[in-house]
Amino acid sequence: MVREQIISWLVENVKPSRVEHILRVEQMAQELALLHKLSREKAGQAGLMHDLAKYFPANKLLDMAFTAALDVDEVMTRNPHLLHADVSAIVARNTFGIEDEEVLRAIANHTLGRPEMSPLCCIVFLADSLEPGRGNTPELEALRQISTENLHQAVWKVCDYSLKFLVSSHHPIHPRTVETRNWFLQKWKSLHSQSL
Numbered sequence: 001m002v003r004e005q006i007i008s009w010l011v012e013n014v015k016p017s018r019v020e021h022i023l024r025v026e027q028m029a030q031e032l033a034l035l036h037k038l039s040r041e042k043a044g045q046a047g048l049m050h051d052l053a054k055y056f057p058a059n060k061l062l063d064m065a066f067t068a069a070l071d072v073d074e075v076m077t078r079n080p081h082l083l084h085a086d087v088s089a090i091v092a093r094n095t096f097g098i099e100d101e102e103v104l105r106a107i108a109n110h111t112l113g114r115p116e117m118s119p120l121c122c123i124v125f126l127a128d129s130l131e132p133g134r135g136n137t138p139e140l141e142a143l144r145q146i147s148t149e150n151l152h153q154a155v156w157k158v159c160d161y162s163l164k165f166l167v168s169s170h171h172p173i174h175p176r177t178v179e180t181r182n183w184f185l186q187k188w189k190s191l192h193s194q195s196l
């Protein structure tokens, strides 16, 4: 029932192609949850609600972020679209009554990631970048394979993939993407070297 309400809301508030992306993220997050022994229900909820605020205008994103006392830095002020992840979590709480902090954090961290983020956050972050609609290049296929095997390595490499795209397409880079990348790279290295 709640899922149907959310989908009805999405149909009213986001483009049809984005609804399809969202449903693919929901499905991939559920698949990754199963593989990594996480809650399939929470993964699906976060996947379904990760882009609720995708098309909110810049002033609405900024207003809602300030009202919620979010930490809005200079890069976000200049690029309010970066706030759609945090604001989607606010909509999930306020409109759909989601109170599960794990689910809300997975929604809020889906774009920039976050150092030390939870495995549930990792799979929603990965599903957003790697769902089948993103393409089928060898690089994406390799990242999908890694996402089934090792979350630390997958988050690090998806950050690298995003950073390469942002550099080549002349988009601004939020420092948290770099911080996320460094943290997960370091984590993978420390665990990897212990097993050698």
Ligand SMILES: [Fe+2]
Binding pocket: 050, 051, 054, 084, 085, 110, 111, 128
């Ligand atoms: Fe998003």
Ligand SMILES: [Fe+2]
Binding pocket: 021, 025, 050, 051, 128
């Ligand atoms: Fe998305």
